[in-house]
Amino acid sequence: MKIILLGYMGCGKSVIGTFLAEKLQIPFYDLDREIEKETQKSIAELFQTKGEIYFRKIENEVLKTFLAKDNDFVLSLGGGTPCYYSNHELLLQEDVFSIYLKASVDTLVSRLINEKAQRPLLHNQDEVSLKDFINKHLFDRNFYYHQVTKIVTVDDKSVEQIADEIKALLA
Template sequence: MNLILVGFMGSGKTTVSTLLGEALQQPVYDLDDEVEKAACKPIPQIFADDGEASFRDLEHSALKEVVKRRQGILATGGGTPVAERNQRLLEHAQAPVILLTASPAETARRLGDGEGRPLASKLTPAELADLQDARRPAYDRCADLTIRTDKLSPTAVAKLIIAFLRIHQDQSA
């Protein structure tokens, strides 16, 4: 992996990873898509049929496979870094981990009614903010860089990450 994006749902991981993939000419992997491919069903159906624990097991297996790839940009799921076993995989992936954040109000605005997001669709804005706060320490443990995305366009976020990668690459050389 060249780069891993983490953050709460609605922080911009999927959008920014797509822009980065285009700019850096790298393949993009969305962990949620990888889970859906492995399960042969959409995430809401996995949650409904098999429960969150089953989803998290599928997510871990998909993460294990994706981080083995030499090239690419990975957008993780919002809950991926919460599990210690996933934190260990992210730590050993030998790729910078970028945390994208947004305020609870901005997150709620971006998520709307939470359609297609099993956890978001069940939570009130206050509960969503509580979940975001509860996950923050796990995100922080993984992150090499944190970018607050509230007032930035996805393109601006991608440009900041590219600048960080150049600095990171120069320091590694």
């Protein structure tokens, strides 16, 4: 089973993915980390030096490579991954169990307000503009985020509770 976690930045894909993979005793991968390994550049560097279109092309290629593997794993996607190329359609394969980790705007703002330095798309946002920015992105990405096997709401839940909920969905 290929378990794919998607959702907006800050929803907990990497943290939950790591915990879930450990619980299921299968490998965990983060698509952004895999892109960084492949290109030998950070995501921020790729955005700055090559631009978003180049980044999205590499992202699509690395995702396809991962989904072609035969082994079981948990993979967390970047927040925008499902929205480019035909990435959302790749998640509809038979051996893929995709999960949208859905977080409210307030949850996302509270998590992201202190992480702006590590997130290239958020550098110039204050709390008010960040909320507007997230609202607009969620509206734009709504269709893609809902092309999944299951939706799990993450607000006010611990990592363990979310992982247990996902594990129950897999049974």
